[in-house]
Amino acid sequence: MxxxxxxxxxxxxxxxxxxxxxxxxxxxxxxxxxxxxxxxxxxxxxxxxxxxxxxxxxxxxxxxxxxxxxxxxxxxxxxxxxxxxxxxxxxxxxxxxxxxxxxxxxxxxxxxxxxxxxxxxxxxxxxxxxxxxxxxxxxxxxxxxxxxxxxxxxxxxxxxxxxxxxxxxxxxxxxxxxxxxxxxxxxxxxxxxxxxxxxxxxxxxxxxxxxxxxxxxSGEEEATVHETTKQVVFQSHQMDKVSVIAHILQAKGRGRTIIFARTKRGAASVAEQLGERGFLVTAVHGDMGQPARERSLTAFRTGDVDVLVATDVAARGIDIDDVTHVINHQVPDDEMTYVHRIGRTGRAGHSGVAITLVGWDELQKWKMISDSLNLDMAEIPTWFSNSPELAEALDIPEGVEEKVGPSRPVLGARPPRGRDGRGDRRNRSxxxxxxxxxxxxxxxxxxxxxx
CATH class of the missing domain: 3.40.50.300 (P-loop containing nucleotide triphosphate hydrolases)
Incomplete structure (x- = not known):
């Protein structure tokens, strides 16, 4: 019918x-x-x-x-x-x-x-x-x-x-x-x-x-996750995570991508490491002044860069329908944060891929999220950047290298510094x-x- x-x-x-x-x-x-x-x-x-x-x-x-x-x-x-x-x-x-x-x-x-x-x-x-x-x-x-x-x-x-x-x-x-x-x-x-x-x-x-x-x-809890979003979850060693992400960013069909980090320092670091590998990257985090955050988001929206590394401050402010991949650099703190993060892809009928890298110390936290959302994904595999299973699951071409070109500058990679050596908080107020x-x-x- x-x-x-x-x-x-x-x-x-x-x-x-x-x-x-x-x-x-x-x-x-x-x-x-x-x-x-x-x-x-x-x-x-x-x-x-x-x-x-x-x-x-x-x-x-x-x-x-x-x-x-x-x-x-x-x-x-x-x-x-x-x-x-x-x-x-x-x-x-x-x-x-x-x-x-x-x-x-x-x-x-x-x-x-x-x-x-x-x-x-x-x-x-x-x-x-x-x-x-x-x-x-x-x-x-x-x-x-x-x-x-x-x-x-x-x-x-x-x-x-x-x-x-x-x-x-x-x-x-x-x-x-x-x-x-x-x-x-x-x-x-x-x-x-x-x-x-x-x-x-x-x-x-x-x-x-x-x-x-x-x-x-429907009122079912699992309906909070887009049916059009493919979820890929695996254990990843902390020292290998950026390498894993560098491989994922070369997957076939990969378009605009959002990478979520837990902390401002983490977002800046991940963005900088990806920029060193030749990716077009920008960052958004709480220690950036509002004009800098707007420049980063504008660059991502207009396609000047195709990778955005963000803390959860940006999770609900990015409304772009053609984000193909969302990557969780760490496990989110709770199930609703997970839902909102991966909700950046698979929007408005488009298909998307949501990838979560689970550290060894994050297994229990991931299990709680999986159980809360009825994902049936509490037991997950362990993959490294060179694992053939990773390449197969995410359609990564054989033989890709971590570095895709010369080092590129990253907009917003390093938090601004105040005179005390810590992030400048003056713009927050x-x-x-x-x-x-x-x-x-x-x-x-x-x-x-x-x-």
Whole structure:
């Protein structure tokens, strides 16, 4: 029996301007989470949305938010005070969500601003004073600006919490509660995340009005791992891991690749060693200033480099559909970190490969992850960089060498140094915003172009 195609954004009643902008990016039909949430969200219903990473949550909340701010009689005309607010846990995710919303709202004249740490305050204050309609921001910087009197939240009609479980893990709950107290009680609230632990559901129901909980997949735990992702796990000696990775990076069909390291120093070291072997590599870690992190991510997105070595700070901020391989240099600390890491590949229907190198001292940790996710992979083989089994499992050509060319510089390989010899932490406390808007005033009256 033929499977019916998912409905288009047009069929679900999305404004023509938004549909045209999406179609210009090759997006016409909805993913499951979008198909389920759009009719309710467009009507102003509070929603708890759950779907795996990479399966369309951003447009699931972004499209109805733009549509309602753009042309919903129940929401006052835009007047330079934010009508929509999206809260995200990390700077990288803030940038990515802001870009996605810009593309979707390109024909609406709505002004979208991203607010996150690591940027000068003056930039964002100037943008807020010039007028914004939708804000995407991280909790800490939003609170800073609100307490300074630079951020007006009294006009927010649609509030979104994205990756709520991550915000809970990062300790943002007090900031979230302050923001919730500052926005109007009469509003639409949408909460989206890949996972939805009990504390998040309890929190949601304290500030949401009769929310509808939508899951885009089955309730089985193993569904949190993409079916399109091939998982390869094996024991690897610590001294051989970079050599193993150098071989993996020469596998047939290998495209953009993300390597996750546990520490900032580890990410810098792995990137540097791969650069010495001739690979095009960049790095992202917490000791890098925000401009440097953005340059690294931009280089990866544009294809100037095809290998990104990152700590988990970047795990939820990279939204690129064609990442072919994810490599865990060490075993993640828990099963959810594993899910989020390997969720960078096998996205949006693409196939992908997730590889985990398990050290001798990490066997128990891996067993716990395997058992928690019902992977049935607790017993794993031991492979070295020259093991024929490794080459066979990952389609690595016979006879490849570790070094593929002359040594190359690595963007962000070494953490910046402060005068005390440790990583410079001054940039951590600096927060800022990057304007994503086009500076134009929205049209008034009936702004929606009818089909």
């Amino acid at each position: 033929a499977v019916s195609p998912s409905p288009t954004f047009v069929e679900l009643g999305v404004a023509a301007e938004i549909c045209d902008a999406l179609e210009g990016q090759g997006i016409t039909r909805t993913f499951a989470i979008q198909e389920l949430t759009l009719p309710l969200a467009l009507d102003g219903t509070d929603i708890i949305g759950q779907a795996r990473t990479g399966m369309g949550k951003t447009l699931g909340f972004g499209v109805p938010l733009i549509d309602r701010v753009f042309d919903d009689a129940r929401i006052p005309e835009p007047d330079g005070t934010a009508r929509g607010l999206i809260i995200v846990p990390t700077r990288e995710l803030c940038v990515q969500v802001g870009e996605d919303l810009h593309h979707a709202a390109a024909s609406t004249n709505l002004r979208i601003c991203t607010i996150y740490g690591g940027r000068p305050y003056d930039e964002q204050i100037e943008q807020l004073e010039s007028g914004v309609d939708i804000i995407v921001g991280t909790p800490g910087r939003l609170i800073d600006l609100y307490q300074r009197g630079s951020l007006e939240l009294s006009g927010v009609a649609v509030l979104v919490l994205d990756e709520a479980d991550e915000m809970l893990d990062l300790g943002f709950l007090p900031d979230i509660e302050k923001i919730l107290a500052a926005v109007p009680q009469e509003r639409q609230t949408m909460l989206f995340s890949a996972t939805m632990p009990g504390p998040i559901l309890t929190l949601a129901r304290t500030f949401m009005q009769r929310p509808v909980h939508i899951r885009a997949e 600096a927060r800022g915003a990057r304007d994503g808007g086009d500076g134009r005033r929205p049209r008034h009256g009936d702004r929606r172009r009818r089909r």
